[in-house]
Structures are given as structure tokens and as C-alpha cells.
Amino acid sequence: MRERIGALLDEARAALDGADTPQSLEALRVQYLGKKGPLSALLRGLGQLSAAERPEAGKWINAARVEMESAFAAREAGVKKAARALALAGETLDVTEPREDYPLGLLHPISTILDELVDLFSGMGYEVVEGPEVEYDLYNFELLNQPRHHPARDAQDTFYIEDNIVLRSHTSPVQARTMLSRKPPIRIISAGRCYRADEADATHSPVFHQIEGLYIDKGVSMSDLKGTLEAFARRVYGPEVNVRFRPSFFPFTEPSAEVDLTCPACKGAGGCRVCKGTGWVEVLGCGMVNPKVLELCGIDSAVYSGFAFGMGLERLAMQRFGIPDMRWLFEGDARMLGAGRGGSAQTEGRRGE
Amino acid sequence: MRLPLSWIKEYAGIPVPPDVYRDKMVMAGNGVEGYEELGAGISGVVVGRIEAVRKHPNSSHLMVTTVDVGGDVIQVVTGAPNITEASVGAYVPVAKSGATLPGGHAGGDNSSPIRIRPGKLRGEVSDGMLCSGAELGVPDSLYPGAGVDGILIFNEPHQPGSDVKPILGIDDTVFDFEVLANRPDCLSVWGIARESAAVLGTSFAKPEISARESAGPVTDYASVTVLDYGLCPRYVACAIDNARVAPSPMWMRKALRGAGVRPINNIVDITNYVMLETGHPMHAFDLDRARDRKIVVRRANPGETLTTLDGKERTLTDAMLVIADAENATGLAGIMGGEESEITESTKTILFECAAFDRTGIRLTSRALGMRTEASARFEKGVSPYTAGEAMRRARQLVNLLDAGDVAQGMIDIYPDPKPRPVIEADCGRMRSAMGVDVPDVEMARILRSLGFAVEQGGGKLRVVPPEFRQDVDQEADLTEEALRLHGYLTLKSTLPVGAGMPGQRSPRMRLTDALKGLLRAWGGFEIYGSSFIRPAVLGWLNLNEGDPRLSPLALRNYLGEDTSIMRPTLVPAMLTALALNQNRKLDGCLLFETAAAFETVVDGKPRGEGELPFERQTLCVGGYGAGFDFYKIRGITRSLLANRGILCRVEAGADSYYHPGRSARLVAADGAVIARLGEVHPDVAERFEVGGRAYLAEIDLGAVLERQAAISRINEPPRHPAVTRDVALVMDDSVQLGPVADMMERSSGLVESVRLFDVYRGAQVGKGRKSAAFALTFRSPERTLTDAEVNPLLESLLAKLADNFGAALRV
DSSP states (O other): OHHHHHHHHHHHHHHHHHOOSHHHHHHHHHHHHSTTSHHHHHHHGGGGSOTTHHHHHHHHHHHHHHHHHHHHHHHHHHHHHHHHHHHHHHTOOOTTOOOOOOOOOBOOHHHHHHHHHHHHHHHTTOEEOOOOSEEEHHHHTGGGTOOTTOHHHHHHTOOEEETTEEEOSSSHHHHHHHHHHSOSSEEEEEEEEEEOOOOOBTTBOSEEEEEEEEEEETTOOHHHHHHHHHHHHHHHHOTTOOEEEEEEEETTEEEEEEEEEEOTTTTTOOOOTTTTTSSEEEEEEEEEEOHHHHHHTTOOTTTOEEEEEEEEHHHHHHHHHTOOOGGGGGTOOGGGGTOSTTOOOOOTTGGGO | OEEEHHHHHTTBOOOSOHHHHHHHHHHTTOEEEEEEETTTTOEEEEEEEEEEEEEOTTOSSOEEEEEEOSSOEEEEEEOOTTOSGGGTTOEEEEEEEEEEEOSSTTTOOSSOOEEOOOEEETTEEEOEEEOOHHHHTOOTTTSTTTTSSSSOOOSSOOOTTSBHHHHHTOSOEEEEEEOOTTOGGGSSHHHHHHHHHHHHTOOBOOOOOOOOEEEEEHHHHOEEEESOTTTOSEEEEEEEESOOOOOOOHHHHHHHHHTTOOOOOHHHHHHHHHHHHHSOOOEEEEGGGSGGGEEEEEEOOTTOEEEBTTSOEEEOOTTSEEEEOSSSEEEETTTEEBSTTOOOTTOOOEEEEEEEOOHHHHHHHHHHHTOOOHHHHHHHHOOOGGGHHHHHHHHHHHHHHHTOSEEEESOEEEOSOOOOOOOEEEEHHHHHHHHTSOOOHHHHHHHHHHTTOEEEEETTEEEEEOOTTOOSOOSHHHHHHHHHHHHOGGGOOOOOOOSOOOOOBOOHHHHHHHHHHHHHHHTTEEEOOOOSEEOHHHHGGGOOOTTOGGGSOOBOSSOSSGGGSEEOSOSHHHHHHHHHHHHHTTOSOEEEEEEEEEEESEETTEEOOTTOOOEEEEEEEEEEESTTOOHHHHHHHHHHHHHHTTOOOEEEEOOOTTEEEEEEEEEEOTTSOEEEEEEEEOHHHHHHTTOOSOEEEEEEEHHHHHHHOOOOOOOOOOOOSOOEEEEEEEEEETTSOHHHHHHHHHHTOTTEEEEEEEEEEOSTTTOTTEEEEEEEEEEOOSSSOOOHHHHHHHHHHHHHHHHHHHOOEEOO
16 A cells, blocks of 8 residues: 555656646646545545554555645646746847836026025024015115115116116115014025126126125124135035135125135136136125115124125036036027937936946 | 236245245235246356357358357357347346246246257357347347347446346246235225235335435425315325436336336336335326316216327216316326327326325216226225325335436315224133134234234234225224134134034935925936026027016016026026937937026016016926827826925826927816926927927926925725725717816715726727727725625716716627
8 A cells, every 4th residue: 555655756756857837737636636535535435444554544544645746736836936937038128128218307507506505404493585686776776775876786786667666687676675574583595586688698798696695793703704605615616625815895894704615626726727727616605794784774783793605607607517608508409408319418427337 | 916026025025935935925815826037947147248240251141240148258159139249248138058048938837948059050169049029028118129139238337247137127936916805005005015025924014215305395286176076085296397208227127127117217107116016006196287286176077088008088977987177077086188288208297196096986987987907996895095195205205216207395185074993802712712712812803913903912802903005904803813823723623513413404405305306316317507597589489479478478687698688587498408409319218307587577467677686487497308208298297296295296288388289287286286297399499499399397386386295194904894896988079178078977976995097099980080098996994895786876877967967888
């Protein structure tokens, strides 16, 4: 009996080894494990054995069934795996085949820069405030310590609509409006379009964009201004950038400074065209808010002090993205932003370069 | 402003090389555009005395000279037309063998120097080169006679072998200063010298000023009356008799040339020299031409005419100040003298004028007449009345020095109302706190004194009187700047404000546009920035109806040209221009967007009045063209943008006249406000903008969105029960709008979850002028599983309503 069962198992194993499709496997299952199979026949034949032999033989037969079922299960898994592998192999695609990517647009370079700066300054607690582009002379000039016939007004060559209405020549009128309507502490930035009577060329545009910051509180110092702008410069230009304050003049700040940064082209080594050999590039103007401006805007200059800074976004965008001509920014050519096959916007390292 | 370094050094020690000087001045706020070393590239050029001249044996135009160059006598061949046998004894500049000259003639400064080598010219030895003025970069105005066609011949003997550079005035360095608008006092040698001394820690000393008066009392020569003290707060005059008009000496010509001023004659040169040295403009005129020798400073009579020094006749108004004699205007105060009273060789009696004129008055007159002179520019920037007397005394001293005439006794000085100097009480602690730098009280006082301020220091306070030439200092903050800029901006620390923390945030408009721009970008949109200006003609391309307020846009008063003459009342032209540009540059299709203000002249329903700001309508304009772009795409983009802000709009047909009349729509909010207009561009308009094919636009009113947008406020439980779907195809007239049909389906029962149009068929099977629209309706209840018995009656009553309202019949 034991020998017969052993031979049967060997036979079934040998047959299983040759089965490589689900169909042949199923046929063998019927052949060996079906009701008409040899194990079932052996079970049926138990009655012919003696009562002493019967339990033992029953155990053998059941054990053989369990063993055979597990052999079937193992083989079935193997066959299924092979069949799946075969099917997958048949579905192989050319993963390098050129196809259209999902359409992806881009923000304008100025928006990209602005977004970055707003992130930085809002993280430092500045709130974005907006104001009109067509402004009263009062806010654009007078409250900022530039009374009528002030020579600094000339330099800005402002566009006028009427005697008292101008196209704002900087975003500072927003500061004046804010100082008049809020109480310190004030910590705001304003950004947007400004206008100056410059003919459009590679480095000028009658329409341009500025971002300005204003901080007013008790005990604000020029060193605080420097620390703030250093944080800005290192975020935008990298941690190795140095910041230099140089004395300057603006009617709305006193003391005033021009801010120079390490030249991004020569890294401060000098002798390059971008910085005209000085190793520094001028990026923004700033200073302590002139107490006269605070007073004009209803803030007690004996109690409060503050600083303000402002910069042109075009210049930042041109430096950042290597744009040589300011007119590109206002042309509306989608390829500049990367559209189509002629798209020229490029990520560093893209195309494996 | 250009100034020769040698002139500055007369009054201040500058013991450092030019590049160090430049850097230190720049870091103290005295901008330097650059500096130029005159005579750069010239070396080894010496004075030579011509000992002999003979004709070149092998040339008809060359001469062979023998020249004493100090110690050596050399032979030099020249082809210059002014060297002949008669030139023996002349002193000339000689570039000896090994000398260098600037590359290129006329002092070319960008090419490398040329080295002179010994050689032979047609067989005759030539051991150097005789030089022309042009070869040495010396014009006639710097050295009279330098402009001659040929070799420069010195006007006087010099030691042979000595360097020609000091003789010709090309041994100097000229600095170009960029003076800040608040420092007109630095538009002068004294101003710069004073700053230099303070910056470098050396001392500044003005010259001792005195004059020998050898003519009669000034009042015998002229009388002065000022009729408008507002426009002329101070007028100082002095007279010169027996004027000896002649060229100025070399040192003065050299100084003027270095400052970029052309020397003319000693009298005019003195006025320019004083202006450059002191910063105070002066004028000299022929006193014999002044009727009755009367000088009247008055406003011009309306229509009065004056021929100015440039030979032009000017018609004046009573807003302009003139210098007049007993009868007529003889000069335009502070701007330009009159032709009639010009100094000439024959002038005998001269009046020197050194006045202070009101800067605004000068500015307005200069603008009105289109005249800008060195004097007017200085008066506009602000000339201190205090300095006029000193400037005049310096002029008188120079007349003595140049022996240009006899100085009359005394000066006329009309100065009725000198303003008292401000006294500034400053708190050193507060100044330090504003700097964030520890500058001791005594150091602040020292710095201020070095700049000419009178300072009393003690008890943590400063009591300061600014010097007369400083008109920009009247408060503590101004002193803080002075102290800090000389202590050094480089000493500023980097700290962050320690004030109360405040929440930083974007503005609501920015958050809105960020969201919309993010979506558009993800859908393949590119952002453009259009100009805020527009050419008036372009507005005419939009098919706008007569009376449309956009046809009366906001106009600029002082525009640069047509392109910047008005503010755009709509973003559409910029968008169409950009679409055309991209088409033209062969981009098959694109989606563009811009957010900006459109400037409207109707404010709150009324035309903008004088003195009122326009309405700035913040707008998002979207435009596109290309394969797959159609009306429904632009509508879909627009509606999805609004849906993102929680605004659901109904669609109404028709929009502005620049859209296709049958393919345009307005999106209307529940309260009836039009939130967006969109559609296909009218072909006439597209044609004018040179947009080919079909293009699509949408304009979204961001202000309207901001007022209505709603954030998601509640999340409902997702449906648990199965839905029942029914597809229905309805046949109706083609003119029936499907939007309202779908709306009716949606509103027919609370159990309708969604309605989706999945097919529209027009053709023979439904008949001409008819269409079949197939909708998939989904019914669902949040509470239970719906049965056919519930849904069927709903559908039947809906079909009946659709038949009644739209003539729609179930397609069979």
C-alpha cells in the first residue's frame, strides 16, 4: 500500500513538471485528485482492508492527498507567474518613443521673482498691501517729502494726467496711504507697476515693476535694515553674497543708502562688464524713513522710526534669467517662456547639459 | 562734474593714489563716475630746440631737422608743413626714440600706446618724431596754437629736454564726480575738497582772500535796484575799470579745460573759474552798454524781448526775472546774459554779478524758454545766498592776479533778509539707536566739525549749526547721516528688528490671482505682461460702438509718443497683439493670460470728473488659438476658473462688439453681475490685429470675483446608496438653447444628481432645422436605494415639462 501511494505521488509529480498551462494543470488535477482518480479509488478500497490496517492506510492516503494538493498549488503559482511574465513581455513599450508631454505653462519672469520675494518677506512678517497705479500727486510726492518743484521730481520724469494726478513713479504712495490709515507697528510690502517717462530700450521701459518694503516701530535701526536686506540678498542670490551699503540720497529717507551686492557674474573678483569692474552691482535703494515723512503721514517721529527699501523687479529678473533686453519682458512671446519647440526657457541641467 | 585733481589738491591734502581716493569718496557718498589720467600713454616727449633745418635730399615734402633735446642733439625727419628753414630756434615737442604716444590721434584712450623707434626715412636717419597738438591730445583751447596744421610750436622758450606734459597741461588726473541732488555745494572745487579732507582725515583750507582796489568807489560806476526779493534774495555786484581783456594764463586755462569748460578770455574765464571753485554762478557784462549805468533786477514786462548771448531773440513773460538797465532787459537772470552787453575785446568797464536767484523761478523760466545753461542748472539745484559775497571777493582777487583790470572800491550787496541759520538740537543716544552702530558722542562731534558744522557737544546732546553752504541739513536725522557716512556705512551691523511678531500675508487680490494663474499655468497657459499704454488708433480696431466709454480713455498730458499717449481701457488689444506675434513666430497654438488693471474713465456710473482718479478694473484676460481650441474650450477654462473660486454662473449669449456675435457669451453670477465675457474674436477685429484663423478671448473681472468668491465651507458625507441612470435623447428645434434645457433637468427634482450632455445630432434622421440632444441623467438619494417606481414618474413629469417649455420630444 505504502509503495503504491509513493509511486502514485512520484508519477503525479513527474506529470506536474510537464504541465505548463492552466489547462493541462486542470486536466492533471482531474486525473489525480478527481473523484475518479487513484486516491479516491484507494479510499473506496479501504473497506476491503482489515480493521487493524484501515486507520493506518487512511492516514497514508490523506497525507498523500495533502501532499499532492500542495504540489498542485505550487505548480499552479509557477504556471501563473510564467503566464503573467509572458503576457507582460508581450506588452513591452518603447519607453523612449517621443510623444507630446502634458501641456505646462509658466509664469512671467517678473511674477516668478515677485513670488519669491513675497514668500521671503511674508515669512518675515510683512503684509502685501496694494494701491492704485494712477495716483494723486499728494501720495506720490508731497507726503514723501517731495513738494512741488523739488528737484528730485525732475529726475523721475513723471507722467501726468492732470496737475494733481500722476502715473505713480514708484510704489511708495502705497506706503503713504498705509501710514495714514494704520497705526504702528507697520510692516508691509507693496509691489506693482510704476511708470516713468523713459523711452523703451534694452535697459529702460516706461512701464516697470517695483517692490518696496516699509517697517515702522519703536527703536528700528539702520543695522536692522542691513540685516533684513542681507537676508533678502542671500535668499535670492545665494548664501555667499555680500551686501554693501553706500551713502546716497532720497527725499523720503534719511540716512539713505544704495545697496550693492557681490557681482553675480564675476563673484566680486572685479574686471567684468556686468559690474564695470567694481565687483559690485547696485540693486536697490533704501534708508531710514525721513522723520519729515513720518510727520506728514501722521506718525510721531519722536516715538517711532522705521526703514524703507525699494527695488526694480525687471533688473532682478534680467539678472536672474540672463535676459539681455528689457523689451523682451513686455513683448508677449510665449517661446521666451518655454512654449513650443522653439521654447527658450531653460532649467539648469535640463537636456543633460 | 569733472574736476582736475590738481585743483582739488590746492585746498585739501590727497595723499593716496587715484583709485584709493575714488573708493573712499564713493563710500562716503561722493559718487565718482570715473577718472581719467590726462597724458596717459605719453612718455619720453620732451622740449626740443630746432638747431638746423634742411630739405630732404630724396623727397620734395620732407624736412631734416637737427634738434637739441637737452644734452643730445638728434636728427629728426618731419613732413609737417609748418617746419621750414625759418623754424630754426623754435621750441617743439619731440618724442625721442623709445618714447610713447597715445594710440590713435587726438588722445585716443582705448588703444595701446605707440612706441617711437629709430629708423630711416628715405635714407635719412630719423631718431624720433616732432609732435602735433593732436598727437599729444592737446586742443587749441588748452594751449593756444596747439591746433595748428603741423607741429606744435611752443609760444615761449623752455629748457630743452624738459617734460612737455606740465607745459601743455596734460600732467593731471581728472575726476568725474556724481554729486547727489541734495549736495549742490559739492558741485565745486571747494565742496569736493572739503569732503575729501573730511574723508581722508587731512585738512581743508580755502585761500586767503584779499583784493587791491585801484579804481574809484563802486557806486560811481553803477547803481543796483532789486524789485523782487522773492526771486532774487541776494545781489552782489562789483565794477572793474580799464579792463584788459586777454587770454588767461596757462594755469587757469588748464584748470578750466580739466573741468570741461572752454577758456575764452580772462574776464569770462574768471567768472567760470569762480563758479567751479565756489559753486556760485557769476556773470560779467559790459557796464558801458547799461543805459545810465543802472542795474534793475525786475520781472520782465509781458511780451518784452531780449536777444540772449546765443543770438536768439526771446519773448518774455512777467513770470521771468531779468537784469535790466534803465530801459531794457539786458540779461535773463541766472540763465544767460544778453548779446548786447557781452564782454568783447574792446570792453572797458565791467560789472561782475554774483547773485542768488530762486530755484523754482529759474526752473520755470528755463523750462518755458527751453534754455538750460550751466548757471541755470546750478540755480535749479540750489545755490546758497550766503556764499555770494565770498565768491565775489574771490573774483576780485583773481582780477588782481591776472591783471585783468582795476578793481573798484567796495561791493554793492543787496541782501535784505538773510535767513538765520538753523540750530539743531540732537540726542546722541537717539542718533546711535537710528544707526545701530556705537559711534561715541565726541566722534560724532568731530565728524560734523570736519565738515564745517559748528558743534557744541555735552551731556549726550549736540547743538549744531550747519555751515552756510549746506542747505540740506535741518534735523537730527540729517546729522545722523553725516556722522554715519563718515564713520563709514561699512560699520553697520546686520541685525533683525526685534519688534512684535506680525503675521505676514499676501493681499486678497494676490491670493486670488495666484490661484487662477496656477490653474492656467497647469493647463498650459503662459503669462504675459502687456504695456499699460496703448496707441489711440488701436482702440479703433475693436469695433466699439460710438459712445463706448473705452473710446474716451485716460489720456496722458506729457506722453513720449503715440505709443504711450493713453492708458489702456481694456487688456484685449495687448492680448490680440501677443497672439498675433506668437502666430507670426510660427507657434502652432498657445494659451496666454495676463492680469493687470484696465483704466476706466467711468467711475461709479459717472464720467470721471476733474481731479478724480480713474477706476482701475483688475482684470484677468485669457487668449488662445490653435488646433482643438474652440468656443467651448475658452468657456470651459473660464467657468472652471470661476468654479475654483466657488462662483457658479449662468451663460448668456453675446458679449462686446469685438467678439463674434454668434460665438460669445457673458457669465452672469446669481446676483446678476457679469463676471466674465468671452468668445471667439470677431473676424474683422482679428484681421486688424493680424491674427489669422480663429482666436478666443476671455475677460474676467477680478474685483467681481473677489466680492463673490466663497471658500469650501462644509464637506458632506459621500453618497452610500447606488445611483439610477437614465439616458434620454430629445428632439427639438435647432434654435433651442441646451443650457436652459439642462438647467431644467437639474432643477426638476432634488433626486437629480447630475445631467450630462453626451451627444448632439443634426441630420436627416431628425429633419432640417431640428436637432437631437442626448443626456445622461443620474438620480440618487442620500437615504435609500432608488427604485424604478420612484424614478420613472420623475422622468415622465420632466419630459412633459421639457415638451411644454422647449417643444422637446423623446426621440424614438
